[in-house]
Amino acid sequence: MGKIRILDGHVANQIAAGEVVERPSSVVKELVENAIDAGSTRIDVIVEEGGMQLIRVVDNGSGIEPDDCEAAFLRHATSKIATGRDLFRIRTLGFRGEALPSIAAVARVECVTSAQSDGLGRRLLIEGGTVRRVEDAAASRGTDISVRDLFYNTPARLKYMKSTQTELGHISDFLYRIALAYPQIAFSLKHNGNLLMRTLGNGDLLQVIAAIYGASAARSMVPLQGENLDYTLVGYVSRPELTRANRSAVTTIVNGRFVRNYALAQAALGAYHTLLPVNRYPLAVLRIDMDPTLVDVNVHPAKLEVRFSKEDDLLQFVAEQIRLALKRQNL
Ligand code: ADP
Ligand code: MG
Numbered sequence: 001m002g003k004i005r006i007l008d009g010h011v012a013n014q015i016a017a018g019e020v021v022e023r024p025s026s027v028v029k030e031l032v033e034n035a036i037d038a039g040s041t042r043i044d045v046i047v048e049e050g051g052m053q054l055i056r057v058v059d060n061g062s063g064i065e066p067d068d069c070e071a072a073f074l075r076h077a078t079s080k081i082a083t084g085r086d087l088f089r090i091r092t093l094g095f096r097g098e099a100l101p102s103i104a105a106v107a108r109v110e111c112v113t114s115a116q117s118d119g120l121g122r123r124l125l126i127e128g129g130t131v132r133r134v135e136d137a138a139a140s141r142g143t144d145i146s147v148r149d150l151f152y153n154t155p156a157r158l159k160y161m162k163s164t165q166t167e168l169g170h171i172s173d174f175l176y177r178i179a180l181a182y183p184q185i186a187f188s189l190k191h192n193g194n195l196l197m198r199t200l201g202n203g204d205l206l207q208v209i210a211a212i213y214g215a216s217a218a219r220s221m222v223p224l225q226g227e228n229l230d231y232t233l234v235g236y237v238s239r240p241e242l243t244r245a246n247r248s249a250v251t252t253i254v255n256g257r258f259v260r261n262y263a264l265a266q267a268a269l270g271a272y273h274t275l276l277p278v279n280r281y282p283l284a285v286l287r288i289d290m291d292p293t294l295v296d297v298n299v300h301p302a303k304l305e306v307r308f309s310k311e312d313d314l315l316q317f318v319a320e321q322i323r324l325a326l327k328r329q330n331l
Contacts (some may be wrong), residue, residue: 008182010129013075013105014154020102023161024051025170027107027147030099032178035059036256037080037092038143041201042186045175049192050167052150060142063115066122070134071299072111075101089292093257105129106157108148114139128153159286173198176212177251177258180285183208205285209236213249213283217242221283222329227323231314233321235285240272241328243280250284254295264288267315271322286318 007015021027035043040062048054064072071077078097081087087095103109104126114121121139125132151158161167168191179187179199188200199211210218221236223292235253250265251258268284270274276282296307308314 009075010105013129016075016098017082017102017105017154018157020084020098021106021150023170024150024167025174027051027055027103027150028057028171029174029178030094030103031055031147032175033093034099035061035143036178036182036185037094037287038062040142040185044188044190045171046190047171047192049293050164051171052161052164054146054148055150056144056146058142058144059208060140063121063139063141063143064111064113066136069111069113069122069124073100073104073109073124077101080330086202090297091255091292101129103147106153106154110146110148111141111143112137112139112145114141115152117141125204128213157208170187173248174258177253179208179212180205180251181253181256181287205234205287206236209283209285217283219234222325224286224321226317226324228317230290230310231317232289232327233286233318235287236283236320237268237286237325238283240275240282240326241323243276243282245280247281250281251286253285253287254306255289255292257297257306258304261306261308263311264318267319268322271319272326273323275326280327284322288314288318290314 020030024047027052032043032045035057038059040059040061042060044058046054046056076097078095080092080095081090105128109126111124111317112121119138119140121137122134123137124134172189175187175189175197179197183205184201184203187197187199188195197211198237199208206218209221220239220242223237224233224235224237226233247265250268252261252264264286268286269281270280294309
C-alpha cells in the first residue's frame with residue numbers, strides 16, 4: 001500500500017488560507033479587491049478590534065447570482081479566467097479563486113448578496129469551511145460580507161496576531177493605497193464606530209491624496225503625466241520640501257494593482273537627485289499602465305510583487321517623467 005493520499009478539500013483550504021490569509025488586512029484586501037472586480041462604485045469597510053472581531057465589506061457591485069453563491073466559496077472557483085491563456089491578459093485583481101474558500105476556512109463568514117435590483121438575494125453562512133446555511137434574503141444589489149472571529153479554529157495563527165493598533169495600521173495602509181489606485185470609487189473605513197477615512201469617488205486623485213495625507217500635503221504635490229509606446233504614467237510627486245522619514249508614502253500602482261517594487265520606488269527617489277535632504281523620502285503616487293503582457297502578476301500569492309519584462313525601460317521612463325515634472329516647477 002502506498003502512503004501518498006490526496007488531501008480532502010477542507011484541509012487543502014486550510015493550507016491555502018495559510019498563504020492567502022496572513023492577518024486581518026489580508027481579508028480586507030481580498031474582499032475589497034473582489035468588490036472592485038465586481039464593478040462597485042462604493043465600498044464601505046467596517047472593522048472591529050483591528051479586524052480580529054469583525055471585518056465587513058459592503059459593496060454596490062454586480063452581486064453574485066443565487067446559483068453561484070455556494071460555488072464562489074469553492075477552491076479554484078472563479079468567474080474571472082477560464083483557460084491558462086487568460087493568465088497572460090489579466091485585467092481583474094483576482095483570478096486564483098482562492099480567497100473566499102481560504103477566508104471561510106479560518107473564520108465565520110456571512111455573505112448576503114444580490115445580483116438584481118428587485119431586493120431579492122441570498123444569504124450564506126459558512127463556519128470553518130462548512131456551509132451552515134443557505135437561504136433567500138432581502139438584499140439590495142451588491143455584496144455584503146462579514147468575517148467574524150478570524151483564526152478562531154487555527155490557534156497557532158491566532159497567537160501571531162499583533163495589537164489592535166498594529167492590525168488596524170495594516171488595514172488602513174491597504175485602504176489608503178487602494179483608494180489612491182481607484183479615485184473613481186468612494187471608499188470608507190470605520191473602526192470601532194469611528195470613521196477613519198472617506199473618499200468621494202469623483203475620480204480626482206488629488207482629493208484622495210488630501211483625504212489621506214491632508215490638504216496641505218496635497219497642495220505641495222506636482223502632477224505627473226506622460227506616456228511612451230509601452231507605458232502611461234499619471235500621478236503626483238511631492239515638492240522636495242515635503243518629505244517623509246521613510247519610503248512608505250511612495251505608492252506604485254501598476255494596471256490598477258498596488259504593487260511593491262523596490263526598483264520602481266528607487267527610480268522615483270533617484271529622479272530627485274540632490275533635491276532631497278539625506279535620508280528623507282518624497283510622497284509619491286505613481287499610476288503606471290501598460291500592456292498586461294509586459295507584467296507578470298502571478299509570482300506572489302497575494303500578488304503584491306510583480307515582475308516587469310522590460311524593467312530597465314520602465315525605470316528610465318518613470319525617472320525621466322518625474323525629473324521633467326520637477327523641472328517644470330522650476331525646482
Ligand atoms: P477570485 O477573485 O480569484 O475569482 P474569490 O475566491 O475571491 O476568487 O471569489 C470567487 C468568485 O466569487 C469571484 O470570481 C466572483 O465571481 C465572486 N465574487 C466574490 N466576491 C464578489 C463580490 N463582492 N461581488 C461579486 N462577485 C463576487
Ligand atoms: Mg478574489
